[in-house]
Amino acid sequence: MAEVILKDLVKTYPGNDSRATDEVSLTVADGEFMVLLGPSGCGKTTLLRMVAGLELPDSGQIVIGDRDVTYAEPRRRNLSMVFQSYAVFPNKSVADNIGFGLRVRGVPAAEVRRKVAWAADLLQLTPYLDRYPAKLSGGQRQRVAVARAIVMDADVLLMDEPLSNLDALLRLSFRAELKKLVGELGTTTLYVTHDQVEALSLGDRVAVMRDGSIVQCDTPTSVYDEPADTFVGGFLGSPPMNFLTGKVERDSHGALTVDFGGQSLPLPTSLTSYEGRKLTLGIRPEAISVDGLGSADGEASVRGTLQVLEPLGSAVLLTTEVCGQTVKVQAPASFRTETGTELRLRLPASQCRWYDPETGLLLEAR
Numbered sequence: 001m002a003e004v005i006l007k008d009l010v011k012t013y014p015g016n017d018s019r020a021t022d023e024v025s026l027t028v029a030d031g032e033f034m035v036l037l038g039p040s041g042c043g044k045t046t047l048l049r050m051v052a053g054l055e056l057p058d059s060g061q062i063v064i065g066d067r068d069v070t071y072a073e074p075r076r077r078n079l080s081m082v083f084q085s086y087a088v089f090p091n092k093s094v095a096d097n098i099g100f101g102l103r104v105r106g107v108p109a110a111e112v113r114r115k116v117a118w119a120a121d122l123l124q125l126t127p128y129l130d131r132y133p134a135k136l137s138g139g140q141r142q143r144v145a146v147a148r149a150i151v152m153d154a155d156v157l158l159m160d161e162p163l164s165n166l167d168a169l170l171r172l173s174f175r176a177e178l179k180k181l182v183g184e185l186g187t188t189t190l191y192v193t194h195d196q197v198e199a200l201s202l203g204d205r206v207a208v209m210r211d212g213s214i215v216q217c218d219t220p221t222s223v224y225d226e227p228a229d230t231f232v233g234g235f236l237g238s239p240p241m242n243f244l245t246g247k248v249e250r251d252s253h254g255a256l257t258v259d260f261g262g263q264s265l266p267l268p269t270s271l272t273s274y275e276g277r278k279l280t281l282g283i284r285p286e287a288i289s290v291d292g293l294g295s296a297d298g299e300a301s302v303r304g305t306l307q308v309l310e311p312l313g314s315a316v317l318l319t320t321e322v323c324g325q326t327v328k329v330q331a332p333a334s335f336r337t338e339t340g341t342e343l344r345l346r347l348p349a350s351q352c353r354w355y356d357p358e359t360g361l362l363l364e365a366r
């Protein structure tokens, strides 16, 4: 196990104008499960491949443990990788697949057998050790790929979308298995995904990437509850955070409010410097309560016209319109009302995040 330090990593592929990674710095603590999350093309895989030694950075530094491995060959980095494609050898049995790396390394046969049995047991593959991959399910095949990676006793485990080839149910069960396994092993892990639910469920911390940079790196709770900018708030969550832009104005009593076009909310006192300027409110669909459904008194509210009601089983999703802007609300499963109805949407101040609409950055609101 080891700490991984990435410092100012820049990578530009030949023929591309923009940088695939743009001065990315990140420290992954010893034993930490770090998820790299972001949309397609944001540079996640490039970053992982540089850590693995499969790509060399133009500049910057990679330190694993106490060694600078920036330009070290992949096999000198003591890490193992699990890729999106199962990448198991079709002509080798499960046992031979799992033990392959150890045999290449010259580990004695008895030791290989012992470690294969250990990994197979952990990943519930013992009954399949003599089978060939063609006769395994997708989930079992992916477990073989993970088993092959963990037997290597690597300092660092790198995983690139390891669950993306699995169907939804398998993905869900294997995600939980993987979380348990990596937690037990305590290996420092870098895990790439574009699936936000996977990122939130697996990561000790999540580094959210955009256009070659890390925009926010924090615990799943923090990136979800306090998105550092409107991109992160809009990327995480299904449906994502609502954004409503309004102008800071004084009402008839002289109090500063954010006016969304006929309806307003009180302005947090720390944002009075925004008088006369625009502000964007960010609020999660599940943080909004609909009038009459047990919400506390004294909360600020706006009126929203119900446009669509979608029952989702465990909740209903309401699409409402507030001053010409769309606001999604997650209401209890039993909630029913006609479209066109005007609803009172309560927005607890503790759940409201405020952003500068020009920079998209989170503002400290008190």
Ligand SMILES: Nc1ncnc2c1ncn2[C@@H]1O[C@H](COP(=O)(O)OP(=O)(O)OP(=O)(O)O)[C@@H](O)[C@H]1O
Pocket: 013, 014, 016, 019, 020, 038, 039, 040, 041, 042, 043, 044, 045, 046, 047, 194
């Ligand atoms: N071998 C390559 N040659 C040229 N450009 C590349 C190469 N690999 C990646 N890129 C470009 O670098 C940028 C980052 O790609 P990368 O694969 O790291 O993104 P990603 O976030 O992992 O995306 P995905 O989720 O789609 O795999 C993209 O613009 C991509 O087109």
